[in-house]
Amino acid sequence: MDQITFQHDTVLSDVHMHRPNTRHLMTRLSAVGQPVFMSRFRILAEVRDEGGCEDKLRSPRSDDDDDDDEEGYGDEEPLLDEDGDLDVAHRPRKDSVDDGGRDLVCPIILQQSDPEQHDGDDEDDEDAHFSKDIIRIEHTMATPLQDVGKQVWRGALLLADFILSEPDLFRGATVLELGAGTGLTSIVTATMAKTVYCTDVGEDLLRLCNRNVCLNKHILEPAGGKVKVKRLDWLQHSLCTDADGEFSWTEEEVADLYDNASFILAADVCYDDDLTDGLFRTLYRLCSSFRHAAAIFISLEKRMNFSLRHMDVCCEAYNHFMHCLSQLQDLQDGRWRFMVELVPLNFPQFLLYERIEQLELWKITASLLPSERSRLDSNGGCSQNQPPSRFDPTTE
Numbered sequence: 001m002d003q004i005t006f007q008h009d010t011v012l013s014d015v016h017m018h019r020p021n022t023r024h025l026m027t028r029l030s031a032v033g034q035p036v037f038m039s040r041f042r043i044l045a046e047v048r049d050e051g052g053c054e055d056k057l058r059s060p061r062s063d064d065d066d067d068d069d070e071e072g073y074g075d076e077e078p079l080l081d082e083d084g085d086l087d088v089a090h091r092p093r094k095d096s097v098d099d100g101g102r103d104l105v106c107p108i109i110l111q112q113s114d115p116e117q118h119d120g121d122d123e124d125d126e127d128a129h130f131s132k133d134i135i136r137i138e139h140t141m142a143t144p145l146q147d148v149g150k151q152v153w154r155g156a157l158l159l160a161d162f163i164l165s166e167p168d169l170f171r172g173a174t175v176l177e178l179g180a181g182t183g184l185t186s187i188v189t190a191t192m193a194k195t196v197y198c199t200d201v202g203e204d205l206l207r208l209c210n211r212n213v214c215l216n217k218h219i220l221e222p223a224g225g226k227v228k229v230k231r232l233d234w235l236q237h238s239l240c241t242d243a244d245g246e247f248s249w250t251e252e253e254v255a256d257l258y259d260n261a262s263f264i265l266a267a268d269v270c271y272d273d274d275l276t277d278g279l280f281r282t283l284y285r286l287c288s289s290f291r292h293a294a295a296i297f298i299s300l301e302k303r304m305n306f307s308l309r310h311m312d313v314c315c316e317a318y319n320h321f322m323h324c325l326s327q328l329q330d331l332q333d334g335r336w337r338f339m340v341e342l343v344p345l346n347f348p349q350f351l352l353y354e355r356i357e358q359l360e361l362w363k364i365t366a367s368l369l370p371s372e373r374s375r376l377d378s379n380g381g382c383s384q385n386q387p388p389s390r391f392d393p394t395t396e
């Protein structure tokens with residue numbers, strides 16, 4: 001347990017890379033016996049620089065911060081490595097990026113909890129841990145592929161950054177997140193949105209996610225947004241409404257989703273072609289049931305691998321994602337139109353992670369064609385749409 005044990009399908013998110021994985025830092029064992037850790041993510045404030053001409057992100061450890069305590073960043077305890085040596089967080093590099101010269105924030109500065117500090121226990125936590133700009137997330141470390149949702153991925157941080165940079169867009173909205181994993185992006189979204197349906201599969205993962213929602217009540221309650229953790233499997237045709245399922249949907253929730261949702265979010269969910277097909281079918285089905293146009297935001301990270309099939313380094317999962325995107329855009333079902341665009345990554349960084357060039361954010365706008373709109377209006381807004389059986393993102 002004190003060492004990361006790599007099995008043939010073990011994966012470790014870069015977000016957790018270089019973090020100690022030792023038993024004394026874990027907060028608990030999950031119901032399936034996996035060590036659970038806690039990381040804290042600080043949401044940085046965006047401030048105007050002295051000249052007032054451009055927004056500039058205040059980076060906690062940039063040279064500009066002479067007085068850390070005064071700036072509110074000095075309250076973190078120093079990180080110690082396994083031997084008790086100081087684990088030095090390096091300064092962000094001074095190179096400026098293309099979008100206006102703000103500091104590049106390189107290292108991921110998370111702080112794992114030490115159970116001695118009561119981080120796993122709500123009631124005993126220190127006030128500092130309830131700061132409104134700190135999101136606390138329980139997660140596991142290296143996991144088999146089937147449990148990747150229990151780690152935090154860079155795509156979740158990128159998408160959360162985008163949402164934080166567009167508060168007016170998301171304020172008061174009803175939002176659906178697919179493949180939400182630990183729930184970080186949904187939690188961030190609910191600081192602006194009215195309701196976020198935070199969905200994924202697997203009881204243990206959904207429980208972890210639900211726990212994270214509870215751990216962040218100090219952020220959610222003042223904002224008034226709700227996060228509802230629900231099961232939504234891209235490989236199933238309908239939402240689970242079994243009355244006795246812990247993460248099932250009620251009829252009212254299904255109606256609220258279809259009537260009011262205007263955004264769908266998905267972070268780092270395209271890494272397996274069959275799942276990507278299921279995801280795109282789900283997107284199509286959901287939009288067909290929505291009463292409103294919807295904007296879908298999908299973040300991803302291109303991961304390059306050597307492919308024996310191509311005898312070259314390539315990103316097959318990304319290629320398949322692009323194929324599905326273009327199929328969706330070309331789809332002509334006489335009812336919906338899907339417009340696809342790449343979102344420029346020039347929005348500020350509110351969370352600390354390395355915004356590497358392999359990260360991308362895609363926006364799909366799903367809108368009803370005018371003829372379908374008037375048909376629906378004359379029909380009392382009741383959609384009869386079913387996904388066309390021929391729609392299959394895997395076909396050429």
Ligand SMILES: C[S@@+](CC[C@H](N)C(=O)[O-])C[C@H]1O[C@@H](n2cnc3c(N)ncnc32)[C@H](O)[C@@H]1O
Binds near residue numbers: 150157181233
């Ligand atoms: C790489 S993780 C990303 C998690 C989270 N969005 C993040 O970025 O930190 C992929 C997520 O897709 C979810 N997923 C995989 N298959 C799924 C399915 N059939 N239906 C719904 N979610 C699925 C996984 O459980 C996992 O949470």
